[in-house]
Amino acid sequence: DAGVIQSPRHEVTEMGQEVTLRCKPISGHDYLFWYRQTMMRGLELLIYFNNNVPIDDSGMPEDRFSAKMPNASFSTLKIQPSEPRDSAVYFCASSRHDRANTGELFFGEGSRLTVL
Amino acid sequence: SQKIEQNSEALNIQEGKTATLTCNYTNYSPAYLQWYRQDPGRGPVFLLLIRENEKEKRKERLKVTFDTTLKQSLFHITASQPADSATYLCALTDSWGKLQFGAGTQVVVTP
Numbered sequence: 228d229a230g231v232i233q234s235p236r237h238e239v240t241e242m243g244q245e246v247t248l249r250c251k252p253i254s255g256h257d258y259l260f261w262y263r264q265t266m267m268r269g270l271e272l273l274i275y276f277n278n279n280v281p282i283d284d285s286g287m288p289e290d291r292f293s294a295k296m297p298n299a300s301f302s303t304l305k306i307q308p309s310e311p312r313d314s315a316v317y318f319c320a321s322s323r324h325d326r327a328n329t330g331e332l333f334f335g336e337g338s339r340l341t342v343l
Numbered sequence: 344s345q346k347i348e349q350n351s352e353a354l355n356i357q358e359g360k361t362a363t364l365t366c367n368y369t370n371y372s373p374a375y376l377q378w379y380r381q382d383p384g385r386g387p388v389f390l391l392l393i394r395e396n397e398k399e400k401r402k403e404r405l406k407v408t409f410d411t412t413l414k415q416s417l418f419h420i421t422a423s424q425p426a427d428s429a430t431y432l433c434a435l436t437d438s439w440g441k442l443q444f445g446a447g448t449q450v451v452v453t454p
Contacts, residue, residue, distance in 0.1 A: 231386075258440055260442065262444075269444065269445070269446035269447060270387070270432065270444040270446075270447075272441070272442070272443050272444075275440070275441060275442075277440060282439065282440070282441070283439075283441055318386050318387075320386070322440075322442075324440060330375075330392075330436060330440060330442070331377060331389040331392055332377075332379075332387070332389060332434075332442060333389070334386030334387050334388070335386055336385065336386055337385075337386055
């Protein structure tokens with residue numbers, strides 16, 4: 228398997244623009260997580276899905292952020308409008324929970340977002 | 344509120360010695376606790392998982408302990424090597440599958 232695939236790897240945009248980050252989880256995984264990492268705040272959980280259903284979005288900073296998972300192989304995180312304080316590395320991760328698997332996360336390489 | 348605390352100061356250690364990292368948590372009833380390694384510019388990589396009813400887990404030169412009374416986990420790297428230099432993250436999972444991370448501790452192993 229290719230692992231968790233995120234795109235784009237780097238995004239530079241101007242304040243006010245819409246940003247869409249994409250994630251393809253590992254096939255067969257039933258959980259998908261979106262995290263944001265900054266030096267100041269570390270790795271923050273934004274939202275996670277189970278079987279494509281959002282379970283907890285309490286980490287989403289504000290209404291400018293939205294996430295969707297239309298099917299088991301694709302998720303998006305959208306920021307509209309973007310602000311300079313949204314600059315961070317955004318990670319997607321997936322996991323599988325069953326008797327043989329205990330839910331360890333597999334991370335993508337991250338999307339580094341810079342909002343000018 | 345739920346908190347996961349790791350030592351924010353970097354741990355500098357000489358090659359061959361044992362590095363010990365601490366993870367403390369409050370207001371949590373974790374189903375299990377995980378440790379990850381993160382290298383600069385990369386996503387975290389899973390290392391070890393320990394369940395709430397387990398006291399200790401080992402994997403090669405790594406050892407994790409879990410004390411639910413103290414609400415603490417210790418992570419040991421024995422016979423440390425320069426290649427072990429990285430940031431190590433503690434993560435807690437609740438019974439609904441929600442996984443949250445501590446801020447991480449940087450380990451620097453010098454030859």
